Amino acid sequence: MVEKLKQAIRDIPDFPKKGILFKDITTLCQDPLSFQRMVDILSHRYIGRNVDLVVGIEARGFIVGAALAYKLGAGVVLVRKPGKLPYKTHKASYSLEYGEDSLEIHQDAIREGQNVIIADDLLATGGTARAVVDLVEKLGGNILECAFIVELNELNGRDKLKPHGVYSLIQY
Numbered sequence: 376m377v378e379k380l381k382q383a384i385r386d387i388p389d390f391p392k393k394g395i396l397f398k399d400i401t402t403l404c405q406d407p408l409s410f411q412r413m414v415d416i417l418s419h420r421y422i423g424r425n426v427d428l429v430v431g432i433e434a435r436g437f438i439v440g441a442a443l444a445y446k447l448g449a450g451v452v453l454v455r456k457p458g459k460l461p462y463k464t465h466k467a468s469y470s471l472e473y474g475e476d477s478l479e480i481h482q483d484a485i486r487e488g489q490n491v492i493i494a495d496d497l498l499a500t501g502g503t504a505r506a507v508v509d510l511v512e513k514l515g516g517n518i519l520e521c522a523f524i525v526e527l528n529e530l531n532g533r534d535k536l537k538p539h540g541v542y543s544l545i546q547y
């Protein structure tokens with residue numbers, strides 16, 4: 376089942392920079408069965424865990440996060456690039472596999488003690504998700520796990536997210 380999902384992901388060499396092998400999940404998302412399977416596997420993992428909120432990371436994390444939240448009967452929280460969120464925000468900076476950036480969350484997006492899953496398409500170095508972990512912790516959210524479609528094992532991103540757990544459907 377997971378092997379089918381793996382086949383649905385497209386490799387794009389040298390995007391967005393030379394030397395990066397981009398794992399393109401758009402081909403997985405546009406295939407109805409693969410998309411459904413991906414959301415079902417992820418959501419089954421968290422059913423019964425009292426998830427209050429799924430935090431999706433701009434932009435592909437919104438797709439995973441929103442679908443997962445809907446299946447769990449949870450709310451969805453958006454973490455966005457600077458200047459995109461209209462209300463008061465907290466900001467965290469991070470370094471990417473290819474560059475530097477910051478992310479923002481609304482200051483009232485999470486209440487103290489709410490159970491949170493952080494969702495994105497792919498875990499590489501873990502810098503992006505770490506920034507989101509820091510934002511969620513700043514608001515007092517209780518992180519149950521960080522969930523990804525793809526994990527690039529050799530970059531050890533999961534170490535950066537400790538002590539929080541990481542779950543990924545597909546590993547390379």
Ligand code: AMP
Pocket residue numbers: 395396397398399432433435470471472495496497498499500501502503504532
């Ligand atoms: P990182 O902060 O290094 O874990 O990078 C994760 C973020 O960058 C995710 O939001 C991914 O969508 C994107 N990303 C990093 N590397 C890749 C890659 N090889 N293929 C696709 N997306 C990537």
